[in-house]
Amino acid sequence: xxxxxxxISTYERHLGDDIEGFEIITQVNGLSLYIGFVLGHxxxxxxxxxxxxxxxxxGSDIHVGELLSDTLxxxxxxxxILANMNDNDTxxxxxxxxxxxxxxxxxxxxxxEDEPTHTLQ
Numbered sequence: 001x002x003x004x005x006x007x008i009s010t011y012e013r014h015l016g017d018d019i020e021g022f023e024i025i026t027q028v029n030g031l032s033l034y035i036g037f038v039l040g041h042x043x044x045x046x047x048x049x050x051x052x053x054x055x056x057x058x059g060s061d062i063h064v065g066e067l068l069s070d071t072l073x074x075x076x077x078x079x080x081i082l083a084n085m086n087d088n089d090t091x092x093x094x095x096x097x098x099x100x101x102x103x104x105x106x107x108x109x110x111x112x113e114d115e116p117t118h119t120l121q
Contacts (some may be wrong), residue, residue: 009035009110015050026082026108033082034090035108037101042066042094055090063091067100074103 008027012034015021021038036050044064051062065081067074081091095101105112 007107007109009105009108011110019046019050021050024105024108024110026110028082031085031087033085034088036090036092037104038092038094039098039101040094041096047092050092051090055088058088061086061089063089065091065093067093067095067104069096069100071100074100075107078104078107 006028009024012023012025015023015036015038019038020040021036023034023036026033026035034055038046038050042064047062047064048056055062063081063085065077067077071077078093085091093101093104095104102112
């Protein structure tokens with residue numbers, strides 16, 4: 001992916017009643033990518049409950065990333081995973097705080113609120 005690419009991102013769904021997270025669909029280079037953000041620490045056991053079963057069954061890849069306060073560049077972290085995704089793949093980013101989610105959403109051209117309201121303790 002390069003700087004010339006334009007991301008078009010729209011809200012897809014909330015990830016669950018007990019999960020602080022949501023998913024967007026991002027269109028780039030003719031690909032549709034499902035990108036989820038979960039406020040919390042990596043939890044691979046959570047994936048089957050937040051990703052629709054058909055995505056596991058249809059052969060699409062599932063990717064997992066983590067955005068932490070010591071992540072040097074959120075854009076670079078996103079870029080490194082998105083560059084390896086194919087059409088209809090899913091990535092879930094576990095995020096330490098809403099500021100990191102906001103930065104990722106801005107990179108993906110998704111409108112965000114000005115002030116984050118949650119941080120992990």
